[in-house]
Amino acid sequence: MRTGVLCALAGLFLILSDTVAAAQSREHLAREPRWQALLHINPGATLRDRHRSYVDDDNFFLSDTGKDDPLAELNASIEALRPAQAPERCRFPARYRFFAEHLGWEESGGQESAPFAHCDEYMEWRQSVQANRAVLVFPAAYLNSPSSMFGHTLLRLDQTGDGTVWLSWAVNFGAMTSEQDNSLFYIYRGLAGGYPGRFTLVPYVQKIQEYSHMENRDIWEYDLTLNQEEIDWVIEHLWELKDINFDYYFFDENCSFRLLELVEVARPGTGLLDKWRFAELPVNTVRALDDKDLIEQRHYRPSKAQELEALVAEMTVAERRLSRRLADDPDLAQSAEFQAYPPPRQALMAQTAYRHVRFIHRKEERTEDVAKRSFALLGLMSRLPTATPPRVQPQRPPEEGHGTKMLGVSGGQWGADDYGQLTWRMTYHDLLDNRRGFLDGAQIEGLGVTLRSTESQAVKLERLDLVSIRSLSPRDTFSKPLSWYVEGGLERAWAQGRRLTRYVQGGAGLSWRWQGWQPYMLLSARAENNSAFSTWITPGGGAEAGLLYNTGAWQWQLSSAGHYFTNDEYRHRSRLSAHYALGRQHGLRASLEREGWRGDSDTGFNLEWRWYYD
């Protein structure tokens, strides 16, 4: 009797302790990095949703409190996924796998009772999405599109060891936009999180079409060190993200950031998200992965424009001109002039002409004329010997470029005043900064502040740059792009005394390049608001001309710009600058500047040390 009670007590105790242990182990399990990664819990990398899930979609959670409570979601998931044939297994294969591994779930019986045997849709999908290699893909910036200038990242899943990535899958995270939205609304919503973001899975060849062909962007591809098992985690988890919404935020919760979360699912505990990541730039994603030894190899895929340039570089000036004419009139192939060249040279000219036609019409609807010329040139190429296009020499990869933020300390003189000055720029690159890893002729700056202190005056705001974008694309025989710029903010300029003016300014013009030299000419318009001009907004028009020159670590710029305003004010500014890159993260910059207005002028010089970081 007594022993019976004791046994019962012991049994009860055992059951209790089992439950306690189970509860403890579940708490433990809910804190597992992989569980946290599968739920997309924010470990503190961004301000929104700290220690909650980034997912903004009820369909992703099995518990009502799942977004906030990983343990509740764990319990609900265990309950839902444990029964054989549970329909929830078809939605959460990665979660199932997590439990199977940690709780020792096993399916008895043969093929019929495999954990997902009842999930036709998932099984079919899983069958078609196989991969043995994961690659981070970074379509770099390109000229003439400010929106691309930060770049983009996506993930590629290679399902063949056969060397052709055209049959790979691309995993992309992007905003789901509606075509009805107008532009301004689009921008606002994109920045403010008004669009849902989703993962999509498309054939990689579409991405090549889109980036390297349509948008003319070089693509960098980084093989990740993820092994088969880690890649399978990603694929299975991707299925869980099908049609699941995240809010899309341009600055932090963007394409790049979400990819880091996928890597975290593959290999939990990498610490990729431990650091605060505001304004996640794709290039920093590459650097973060590199820092954690997740990158093993890098490939360069030149854009169509680069390939065309490489072909053009193979030709003499006479061949270039003939090839350009051939593009307009393929019948020239019958001419004595064309026939006089040996077949390999003919093949080179024919291919260049064809690629040129395709390139300039890449965004247009098909027209009978273009289709006819394209086809005639293709036929010509096919009758000539195989002309292997020259290999495009890769530029330096973007991750070798300077840091995205910049702090500058400088001193100089303006007029009769000596001054000290401090500049901070949030992002990203100007025409004089070290060009390694960046596009020549492209400038994109966002949010820069310059404070100046002179002997006679306390610290004052010298300038505040909200945005400054320049795209100087050179013209040649084949390509005739426009160069342009737009900028706005606050700066000190002469208006009955040197004062702070608010301005927006933009212009367009032409540019050329010859070896290290790049001259440019732009017409511009400016609107200004300051306390001396009588009208609230004073518009003006003007022009700018300049010359860029680079050699080794040196970058030079000579520029001169003038504006005439509707209130008969006139102002011009000329500057000579030289920048010397001291390694990757430092630079020394000297400039000489002259500002003139009706009747007078000021001259100054500045010497600056620039430190790039992050």
Next chain:
Amino acid sequence: MKKTLLAAALMGASFSAHAVAPGGPGCGWGNLLFEGKSGLPMHILATTFNGTSGNATFGMTSGTNGCDTNGALTYSGESLLGMNGVMEEVAQDMAVGEGEALTALSVSIGVDASDRAHFNSIMHQNFASIFPSQDVTAAEVMQQINMVMSQDQQLAKYV
């Protein structure tokens, strides 16, 4: 079987229910070589947020939003116009005699690595019969490729 399907998909061949007449409504599977892509202003904005319009596609079996009739934002969502681009790439590679698109085509047809150089040169030689006009459809191209291969001793086994 699977490989033929893959090749057909890659070529954008009109074997599926999506096939439409040239210039007709729908996704434009197959024909219209040398077509550009429209919707430039939208496109610039879409680049900023890497946007996708319409339904998200998610691999082969799900999220097939089929053919977007307006075709203004062709990428990310719709494989179809993109696939048209592929046919153009294949045409270019065949005319040149080599290239990534041609390799992808041979892989999807199942041509062994050892036969690929031969495949490339046969395709190059027969360019004119495979692409007889600028209005050729992908289905016709695929058919011609099979024909050319079946007449070649070394490639006949892949047809």
